Amino acid sequence: MTVQTAKPAALPAFIGGEKKNLIGGKWVPASSGETIPVINPATGGSLGSIAASGSTDVDAAVAAARAAFEGEWSSWTPDQRRKLILKIHDVLLENFDELAMIETLDMGAPLARTKPLSGWTSQVLQFFAGQVGAGTVAAPENSLPGDFLTLRYRPPVGVVGGIIPWNGPLIGLWWIFGPALATGCTAVLKPAEDASLSVLRIAELMTEAGVPDGVINVVTGYGKDAGHALAEHHGVDRIAFTGSVGTAQTIVRASAGNLKRLQLELGGKSPDIVFADADLDKAVPGAAMGVYTNSGQVCVAGTRIFVQRPIHEEFVARMTEFTKTIRVGNGLDPDTQLGPLISQRQLDRVLGYIDVGNKEAKLAAGGNRLGGDHADGFYVEPTVFAGATNDMTIAQEEIFGPVATVIPFDTMDEAITLANATPYGLAGGLWTENLGTAHKVSQAIQAGTVWVNCYGVLDPSIGFGGTKMSGYGWKGGREHVESYLYDKAVYLNLG
Structure with a gap:
């Protein structure tokens, strides 16, 4: 068996050079100035570099996400968020050939696998657009003496941190950004250092589609630096992680400081x-x-x-x-x-x-x-x-x-x-x-x-998850969206 070679192809303009972090709507280098080389796994050649971020960069991204969550974004109506997701859908599909090639160059999956992901991307974005409004108010009956109105709300949890692996970033980032946009949360995403380029390009396209500054933030870097800082950050309300059991155990310990919510999808031997x-x-x-x-x-x-x-x-x-x-x-x-x-x-x-x-x-x-x-x-x-x-x-x-x-x-x-x-x-x-x-x-x-x-x-409307050492929490389906919300009861004394 021999390796199939490929004819030289024109590379997307996005490939090459130094890629920066997206923090608060601005593209900024790592505070240390350090970078990580990006290697094409098909050839061993260079595709440029990404920022080698650390805790200072994560602090800035979380602060930007918090400011957006408590600022203009909190006033967006469900209809506005739904239209934004559908706008992102259209922009991404218009540019999907480029995204597929970036993914192929960066992590090696053939175009025969990455190009068809346009259909999955369309499906998942339409699913999350359809889930906008999951925090509906209910007015259940109560048994209190007097004249009370009781309400149940499902507000967004706040700032969500996402850490995704290198084996499919075109898919993995939507399990973070999709429910965040649908519920009104904001997000800080740390992609794997081995495959960050497609995530960065999608973030660029999302800002062009009209996502407000700070609603999505992308910080690249090594897991032991940027990933660990995100997992233990007291300004993060929820962490979604996909990766190894060992890393997940570290994240569980790091999350204990503010008891942040966790969703973990881990290994398997199916x-x-x-x-x-x-x-x-x-x-x-x-x-x-x-x-x-x-x-x-x-x-x-x-x-x-x-x-x-x-x-x-x-x-x-x-x-x-x-x-x-x-x-x-x-x-x-x-x-x-x-x-x-x-x-x-x-x-x-x-x-x-x-x-x-x-x-x-x-x-x-x-x-x-x-x-x-x-x-x-x-x-x-x-x-x-x-x-x-x-x-x-x-x-x-x-x-x-x-x-x-x-x-x-x-x-x-x-x-x-x-x-x-x-x-x-x-x-x-x-x-x-x-x-x-x-x-x-x-x-x-x-x-x-x-x-x-x-x-x-x-x-994506059905979803998946694991048991035993394969983690907990659910990706996809209504349960996924609801995990980005928390329960609130309000008692109104009308007497």
Whole structure:
């Protein structure tokens, strides 16, 4: 398997140079003057730099968000906020080819993945526009003596801090900005230092669309500096974080100072169960891409594939052949299906797990680095390990790369037990033609989302979340919007 190369393409004008923070409607460098290089993971080449922000910059962003929350923004009507979100929708769709290319250049996902996100972006923005007004006033009856009117309000919580990962910033930022705009909150977003460019460009377009100064703020930098400062800041009322369990535990401790609300979406080691009656024409590519999508850099990836023993050998053979057909390469090539990993660090991590897998199980496909040295990008072959057991390292630890572990099982009860034998509970899947099996197993899997005869589909009006060590809180749906509000009761004595 070789790396698909791409013809030279004209880069968006936004690419290159030093990118600054958006604070209070102004683009400003980090107070330290320090920057972080931006590397194209497909080539190892430079895409410019971003601000290496710290606590001083976070202080300024939070102050700007607080001033906006308590200022003009608080007087905006629901109709004005709804129209603003729809204006942002139109501006982004007009510029989405540029946004898709920026995302591809910055984090490696192929244009075949990033361009279709225009449809998802349209859907999610229309969803949040439709949720404006979630803080409706109610006037419940009361049992107080005298003449009292009791009201229930749902005001916005205030300043929201968001920390998102590098594996899909075009998607991740809307779980912060969308509900903030819908409810009247303001936001300070810290994107991952490995992939901040598309977030910065979207923030630029949002200001052009008419978002008032300070309502959205973007501060780039390392997690240990800017991220930690945002998590512990007493001026932040809510933190939404997506990332690793270890970082989340640090954020939980940092948030204790003012008991800020938390929403955490963390790691996963999701099971995908293939029963003997499954349609393998659908289950093989479906389960494979449940692992390989975004080069395996997806928190819900179904990397533990449990296959019922009567079809185990056939499934492994067919998945191996399917894996060999996948085109890996530069995301600017329209035929590329899988791009590079995000960084040399992530490549080293994935290759380390492949080395472990070679000692634990049987390598059925892949297992090699592609593309030569650092200058050729951070590519790895999609990989299949067969004949594995659920207690192996490659079956228990999140690899975050295109590495599938196929594990045989005999009975439904065994499959359920194995699927739940993990500290994580983010997602899961199963493939069967039996409705009873589908219902029983989907109910038994301990996960926030379960897919049946499909994998990885997402509707923002439904949402998703995790259980166990995969976090808490809900993204999408009405519950997501309501988590940006708090409850207030008002007693009016009319006597």
